[in-house]
Amino acid sequence: MAEITERTLETTPTWAVAIVCLVLIVVSIFIEHLLHLLAKYFNKKRRKSLIQALDKVKSELMLLGFISLLLTVGEKPIANICISHSVAESFLPCESLISDEDEEETKCTEQGKVSLLSRKGVQELQYLIFVLAVFHVFSIMLTFGLGMAKMRRWESWEAETRTLEYQFSNDPRRFQLTHQTSFGKRHLKCWSDHRFLRWPVSFIRQFYKSVPKSDYLTLRHGFITAHFAEGSDFDFQKYIKRALEKDFGVVVGVSWWIWICTVFFLFFNAHAFYNYLWLPFIPLVMLLLVGTKLQGIITRMCVDSHDKSHVVRGTLLVRPSDHFFWFGSPKLLLHLINYILFQNSFQLAFFTWTWYKFGFRSCFHRKTEDIVIRLAMGVVVQILGGYVTLPIYALVTQMGTSMSKAVFTEGVVEGLKRWRAKARKNVAIRSPNRPARPSLDTSLETSVDTSPSFNTLDASFSAEHYAAVDVRDDDIEDEEAHIVVGRQKVGSFHGFDLTNKY
Template identity: 75%
Template sequence: MAGDEETTTTAATLETTSTWAVASVCFILIALSILIEHALHLLAKYFNKKRRRSLIHALNNVKSELMLLGFVSLLLTVCQKYIAKICIPRSVGETFLPCKTLTESDSEEETKCEEQGKMSLLSRQGVEELQYLIFVLAFFHSLYCVLTFGLGMAKMKKWESWEAETRTLEYQFTNDPRRFRLIHQTSFGKQHLRYWSEHQILRWPACFIRQFYPSVSKVDYLTLRHGFIMAHFAEGSNYDFQKYIKRALEKDFGVVVGGSFWVWSFSMLFVFFNAQVFYNYLWLPFIPLVMLLLVGTKLQGIITKMCLDSHDKALVVRGTLLVRPSDHFFWFGKPELLLHLMHFILFQNSFQLAFFTWTWYKFGFRSCFHDTTEDIVIRLVMGVLVQLLCGYVTLPLYALVTQMGTSMRTIVFTEGVVEGLNRWRRKAKKNIARRNNHSARPSLDASLDNSPSFNTLDTSFSVDLDQPSSDAGYLTVEISDEETVATKRPEPRQKLGSFEGFDSCKTS
């Protein structure tokens, strides 16, 4: 009997394992890894062909996230023996347990700790189970972000018909600048200038309800579109606002799909509060939902505040009601703060679903992690509900309202326009440098050096491309790698020219 036990223990090592079995397993794992890497490479090649650099950036963030989780898994594998050797007092190790009962382990490291009257900080088996959680989290986070982004794009698909309507004669006649109307007579004013708009106590509950249906109405889209174009472009421009929002959302998706230190820190707090004494299933799954509803309410409140701001400045409108984009409508004057909140909501919800799936797979559906029916129902319902609300309701609303800040993002230009302007800028710099070198080339002999007129001559000069030209017929455009482009309105007012779709850029 003892010999059988010894044989069973020895069979678990590579010394007594067939080489064909080891080679077969390694070959299968390597083939799967190469297949996944090749699929990601083909996807990046497709995005590059379609000139979707924002999606390429998002894909790179996914790769970085997978690499990070891979490093964590590798470190756990290498350090699992040393972690198990760390002994802590039993009174400390038996606090904040997810289960009421302890599972005994007979590993060599834990046996040594038990001989000292202590227990291991984290057993080898616990490290192996934690590695499963890392793989599940990587899968769920990537899948969850893609599904949310797909739902948002599906919801914004109908905005294409709204954008096409702005080019019809009926729309131009309805919004003729020669027509004067009271703000209360406009559709946007009828929707937002009501008795609850003036009272903040009543405004927030109304905005909370309005985020569900309709989350983005046709009137809101057309009015915010008009305010954006009037703030950054020439009046009457046929700029395709819907495609701009789509590109901006793709760029934000690259941020959401990645990870950050503070997001991972809150995830570790989630693991900590999974102890049984906290009854976390009664409150922890609701945190992403509460934050999501708070963001949606704030976005609807921004639209109402912009309408009230326009009403306070003028009672009569010419053509379409004009809302003025400004950062002061947003929390702390930073529209990008909403993006970080969306990132946190998506990551935490995907983490909770991944944790539920992991405990289900490793410990069973009715394990001590989910010993009550209420726990299972609440976690599943909250996870699916946040997924649908975030993708189909809040994300389109966020994509529209966050464009109403003071600054205009560089994504306003298409990839082709940005590349063309950058090439033009580099060529202009080369021409100026060549001209400067040519003008500084004449040789000066000794007789000229002694001449007073040449002694007082300064041959070095510089040309500043950023200075505005005195000729009003030229417009200098500078494209940088920063996220936003601040818009200045010189006196007299000068704006960018109209864009036809996204394929051409005209300056006047």
């Protein structure tokens, strides 16, 4: 039987090479055009946070492309790195060692050694990179879709706050005991004051009515009272959606420490660690821990308000504060969610890759229990993280000391930027020797993220005042720059209504 050899480009018809390249180019251009149309749509809808998230997705895809390119270029040099047989037989993903030496490993064979990673192994690793890219994109799309679906359920609750029935039931002239409110009835129980009893209940609440109407309306009232004028018609639900989009921009990114954790996952995939018994459970356990913490924060806010006053005037008032969160940092939970969702998508991608390359019953998952556990954990984490945990985080994190810049719509932000630019231009004309002022983005980030203290908040403080604080320069002498939006109700600002909903 004649020896079968692989054909190189020297022995391949040029028309075959041209057709393959043409197909790849057409597919690549089509995908790039779809991303461009998506960016134009987000820009048209003024969804700057989603545009930033899309840019991060492109960056991650480019990074994966660079990894695949480096593997292609370094395929032969990697195969020529030789290690001893004893080292090569350690930490194998399978129980038995199956040696399949290729011609490219002749250098190592002559030395009585084996390659660090064979050329065939490098090619198989490239398949993993491609599958990971597909699953990463699919995972973030599903996460965002589930989060938005959850938010739509809150629209009817937001609309209810504008009805006469809601205003009558929450009239500030009405007094009631804390435990008589719907929020108090849910959270003021015998277990509320005990941490070890509160955690199991918070754990269970993730799976049943994770955010009931009483919780949403109470947190909404606490946020508006802390940062705006009491009785403001601020659209809290739209603000939460913008905050979720901003958080989504963090979730889609992959930091360097997440890549390092992914490398550890590949290492612990060895058979000696019995990884199928514990490795797939790590994202689920971390996600349930984060969700339990968020539910516990809501209960603690209720208990804290009850301890300060047993009588409620109108609606039960909860006080936003960062001390409810771990280490006083709400963002820590978001970074954990980011790691959980990426690690889950990586595990699903790894399972799909081993299934495609080595078969459904390969040494990577010989046991039926292994297959069921990996698939079940992947689906549960994806649905629970996108539909429950991330929306709860977007809601509960607003009860921190700081207020997100998402309180302003993109239209208002653009109007503020134009106003500031015009004022600075007039100041520069009159005083050309003055030093340059900080950018609006910096001032917005500094002033909006450091909202006034709840305890020292004046009831007359409103969103209109807040906008004025963000864009005013105390030392600008131009009369036009001294316009104070909050003192008087103004109609519009460069086409954007500042006295209406943000």
